[in-house]
Amino acid sequence: MKRIVTGLAIAAAFTVALPAAAQTKLKWAHVYETPEPYHTEAVWAAAEIAKRTNNKYQIEVFPASQLGNENQINEALGLGTVDMIYTGVAFAGSIHKPVAITNAPFILRDYNHWKAYRDSSLFRDIASGYEKKTGHKMVSLTYYGQRHVTANREIKKPEDMKGMKLRVPPAPLFLMFTKSVGANATPIAFAEVYLALQQKTVDGQENPLPTIMAKKFYEVQSHIMLTGHITESLVVNVGGHVWNKLNDAEKKVFQEVLLEAASRASEQIRTSEQKLADEFRKLGKTVVEVDREAFRQAAMPLHNDAGSGAGWSKAEYDALQALK
Numbered sequence: 001m002k003r004i005v006t007g008l009a010i011a012a013a014f015t016v017a018l019p020a021a022a023q024t025k026l027k028w029a030h031v032y033e034t035p036e037p038y039h040t041e042a043v044w045a046a047a048e049i050a051k052r053t054n055n056k057y058q059i060e061v062f063p064a065s066q067l068g069n070e071n072q073i074n075e076a077l078g079l080g081t082v083d084m085i086y087t088g089v090a091f092a093g094s095i096h097k098p099v100a101i102t103n104a105p106f107i108l109r110d111y112n113h114w115k116a117y118r119d120s121s122l123f124r125d126i127a128s129g130y131e132k133k134t135g136h137k138m139v140s141l142t143y144y145g146q147r148h149v150t151a152n153r154e155i156k157k158p159e160d161m162k163g164m165k166l167r168v169p170p171a172p173l174f175l176m177f178t179k180s181v182g183a184n185a186t187p188i189a190f191a192e193v194y195l196a197l198q199q200k201t202v203d204g205q206e207n208p209l210p211t212i213m214a215k216k217f218y219e220v221q222s223h224i225m226l227t228g229h230i231t232e233s234l235v236v237n238v239g240g241h242v243w244n245k246l247n248d249a250e251k252k253v254f255q256e257v258l259l260e261a262a263s264r265a266s267e268q269i270r271t272s273e274q275k276l277a278d279e280f281r282k283l284g285k286t287v288v289e290v291d292r293e294a295f296r297q298a299a300m301p302l303h304n305d306a307g308s309g310a311g312w313s314k315a316e317y318d319a320l321q322a323l324k
Contacts, residue, residue: 031070070171084242136238137243
């Protein structure tokens with residue numbers, strides 16, 4: 001009898017332990033702050049994926065450059081030391097250049113043009129090129145907002161930026177904007193921008209209004225110029241070492257949840273950026289309406305110039321411009 005009881009106890013212990021052993025823990029890394037929609041929607045997505053997979057996949061989200069800057073987390077995805085990342089299209093574009101096409105200055109008309117691209121076969125074709133080159137899965141595109149210039153003086157037209165030391169993200173395509181206005185590009189990691197502005201290592205920086213608010217750049221910059229020069233996007237990439245182990249049902253769950261999270265974050269960012277100019281005015285900041293057409297005319301000749309960072313085909317460029 002003792003042997004039977006002992007055998008049953010062992011079997012019961014094995015049965016209880018099995019689900020825990022089957023769990024897979026994943027790391028999702030990004031460089032953004034915890035109050036921002038990118039992070040809050042990532043946390044929602046992690047919980048939703050856990051729920052829909054019966055807790056098989058436990059995703060921990062690491063915000064605010066905890067696991068490295070943009071270049072480092074892209075490298076870590078390739079090494080398999082992180083499993084999922086948010087990354088700007090310019091950074092993914094340093095691996096597969098056409099991904100960065102929407103980061104060319106004034107290449108997108110507005111938010112509706114961005115949404116048309118997000119939902120297009122063009123984006124999916126470009127994403128497929130990235131996937132073939134890296135083995136990773138590019139699941140979703142999230143709106144990051146229109147990028148605007150900040151400084152401690154007024155800027156109204158492109159010539160006003162000539163010789164300005166402008167912080168840009170350390171990704172090659174951002175040099176297209178600085179080249180178009182004659183500014184001196186100073187690549188600095190995202191986590192170090194506030195200090196660089198405070199210490200006047202650079203004269204200014206450029207980011208969407210929600211980011212300028214979240215990172216408190218307005219504390220060390222007096223003027224916000226509404227250039228809207230780049231309509232920025234983030235992609236969610238799942239490492240090939242994870243994606244290739246998912247069965248079809250699990251891939252469907254990841255895709256559905258991550259696409260929904262991207263859509264939710266995009267709408268929140270769009271709503272936020274439409275209100276923030278007035279919020280900055282209330283904080284005593286000078287918000288400047290620039291001559292956007294002059295900026296656009298300065299940028300357009302560089303759109304298909306490989307020497308200025310363009311890495312897409314003319315056919316891809318024309319397809320993007322044709323989207324309604």
